[in-house]
Amino acid sequence: MHTAVTRFNTVVLLDRTNIGPSRKMLPKGHCRIDSNDVVLKKDCFAHSVVLDLQTNQIRPLMILTDTWCSSGQFLPDGTLVQTGGDLDGFKKIRKFEPCEPGEFCDWVELKEVELANGRWYATNQILPDGTVIIVGGRGTNTVEYYPPRKNKNGAIELKFLADVEDNQMDNLYPYVHLLPNGHLFIFANNKAVMYDHEGNRVIRDYPALSGGPRNYPSAGSSVMLALEGDFSTAVIVICGGAQYGAYIERSTDTPAHGSCGRIVATDPKPGWEMEDMPYGRIMGDMVMLPTGDTLIINGAQAGTQGFEMASNPCLYPVLYRPDQPVGLRFMTLNPGTVPRMYHSTANLLPDGRVLIAGSNPHYFYRFGAEFPTELRLETFSPEYLSPDRANVRPVIEGIPETVRYGEAFDVFVSVSLPVVGIIEVNFGNAPFATHSFSQGQRLVKINVTPSVPDSGRYRIKCTAPPNGAVAPPGYYMVFAVNQGVPSVARWVHLVA
Numbered sequence: 001m002h003t004a005v006t007r008f009n010t011v012v013l014l015d016r017t018n019i020g021p022s023r024k025m026l027p028k029g030h031c032r033i034d035s036n037d038v039v040l041k042k043d044c045f046a047h048s049v050v051l052d053l054q055t056n057q058i059r060p061l062m063i064l065t066d067t068w069c070s071s072g073q074f075l076p077d078g079t080l081v082q083t084g085g086d087l088d089g090f091k092k093i094r095k096f097e098p099c100e101p102g103e104f105c106d107w108v109e110l111k112e113v114e115l116a117n118g119r120w121y122a123t124n125q126i127l128p129d130g131t132v133i134i135v136g137g138r139g140t141n142t143v144e145y146y147p148p149r150k151n152k153n154g155a156i157e158l159k160f161l162a163d164v165e166d167n168q169m170d171n172l173y174p175y176v177h178l179l180p181n182g183h184l185f186i187f188a189n190n191k192a193v194m195y196d197h198e199g200n201r202v203i204r205d206y207p208a209l210s211g212g213p214r215n216y217p218s219a220g221s222s223v224m225l226a227l228e229g230d231f232s233t234a235v236i237v238i239c240g241g242a243q244y245g246a247y248i249e250r251s252t253d254t255p256a257h258g259s260c261g262r263i264v265a266t267d268p269k270p271g272w273e274m275e276d277m278p279y280g281r282i283m284g285d286m287v288m289l290p291t292g293d294t295l296i297i298n299g300a301q302a303g304t305q306g307f308e309m310a311s312n313p314c315l316y317p318v319l320y321r322p323d324q325p326v327g328l329r330f331m332t333l334n335p336g337t338v339p340r341m342y343h344s345t346a347n348l349l350p351d352g353r354v355l356i357a358g359s360n361p362h363y364f365y366r367f368g369a370e371f372p373t374e375l376r377l378e379t380f381s382p383e384y385l386s387p388d389r390a391n392v393r394p395v396i397e398g399i400p401e402t403v404r405y406g407e408a409f410d411v412f413v414s415v416s417l418p419v420v421g422i423i424e425v426n427f428g429n430a431p432f433a434t435h436s437f438s439q440g441q442r443l444v445k446i447n448v449t450p451s452v453p454d455s456g457r458y459r460i461k462c463t464a465p466p467n468g469a470v471a472p473p474g475y476y477m478v479f480a481v482n483q484g485v486p487s488v489a490r491w492v493h494l495v496a
Contacts, residue, residue: 002434003345006098007475007491011051016068052101065089072432073124076473084119091115116154121172128468164189168247172216177224179234182469185265211259217305218242221286221436228445231470234265240281242304252303252311256280285346288443290479290486294320298340313339345433350489353379384485391416394480394487402493403464411460424481444471
């Protein structure tokens with residue numbers, strides 16, 4: 001249901017706790033005792049694990065409170081903070097401090113602090129100062145912050161969320177993007193605002209996006225395209241979704257819509273540019289690739305979000321190429337074979353592949369259904385990893401472990417064939433993926449000079465992102481990209 005990639009090249013996977021027996025046991029003597037759990041009062045099964053990408057080994061983690069439809073974000077020190085859920089998890093804040101694969105780390109549920117409002121289906125976004133804003137949730141039309149702001153009293157009303165709620169909700173898991181001007185683009189149902197989180201006020205209403213609702217339980221997906229140049233322009237893309245009414249009617253065969261809206265959120269007079277995907281898609285995941293292209297993967301072509309509520313899996317991934325003209329931006333890629341329906345995720349990995357996980361459109365584990373509970377993990381390899389492009393794939397030979405805002409630094413790379421053109425150096429963060437949206441997802445193409453030969457390698461002079469509005473503090477996967485082919489990333493800590 002939830003996945004996040006850590007700076008130790010591991011992946012945290014997280015389900016809900018009241019799902020009954022899983023297929024992974026907790027270590028002996030580490031059972032969860034919960035008299036209120038209607039399925040297992042004594043639960044010795046793991047509902048969270050950590051995957052070592054090097055060995056594909058899985059280690060169980062222990063989560064105590066219900067994380068069903070919760071939210072998360074990495075803090076500047078690389079700790080994953082995880083908030084809310086259902087039942088006993090409604091107001092909980094949890095932390096996972098990742099560690100090397102051979103070491104021991106586990107979930108810690110905070111006792112000294114909790115959410116001001118319970119949150120189920122909320123969205124988290126790291127801010128320029130490294131704090132996290134937590135937006136919305138079912139019946140919770142407020143925002144709050146972690147750590148809590150000393151000069152603010154708990155949660156703050158965001159009336160916009162209530163205004164866009166309809167009789168099937170459609171305002172849950174709002175799409176939240178931190179703009180390079182420091183404000184937030186918040187989208188729910190079919191409308192968006194620019195939100196000043198310092199003054200706690202809406203400073204702009206955007207035009208409505210046509211094509212029906214776009215957020216849970218009718219969700220498509222959304223990305224902010226790569227920030228580059230002088231970093232002043234932010235472009236948001238929102239694709240797919242369910243038709244209004246499919247959720248109320250529990251219709252599994254209502255066709256999903258395939259329209260996408262694209263808007264320059266920082267433009268003084270913004271408007272939506274519309275285009276159509278090759279397929280209608282509900283519950284697709286949009287993943288920012290190191291090149292600046294977007295992969296759209298997972299989901300269904302009919303129905304809506306919810307248990308047993310969709311059909312006709314969309315097995316064909318689509319590549320969205322933002323630099324192409326309208327009508328030529330989408331390219332259909334090789335299909336998968338495993339339906340990835342409700343509760344699937346997709347995450348960019350440091351080697352440029354995309355990890356595909358999940359699919360459980362059932363309240364409990366069900367393996368005999370048409371769309372069974374799916375425990376297999378897969379990776380999707382974009383076209384840039386094809387063997388015929390290996391000789392232009394760069395290797396990062398040298399890069400600082402830590403860089404400061406605006407700092408000049410050198411990156412050293414090697415490439416089999418002579419370099420032609422600019423080698424990009426792109427900072428991609430590790431978002432928290434759940435319910436078809438990667439919370440906090442970001443790609444920043446930093447400013448570089450042309451590479452020059454240097455002792456058998458190439459040296460690229462780089463300038464780090466200028467501030468936390470362009471790239472919030474934290475750990476980034478840094479890719480060198482040569483002729484559209486990314487290196488394996490190196491983790492770099494961006495600090496103030």
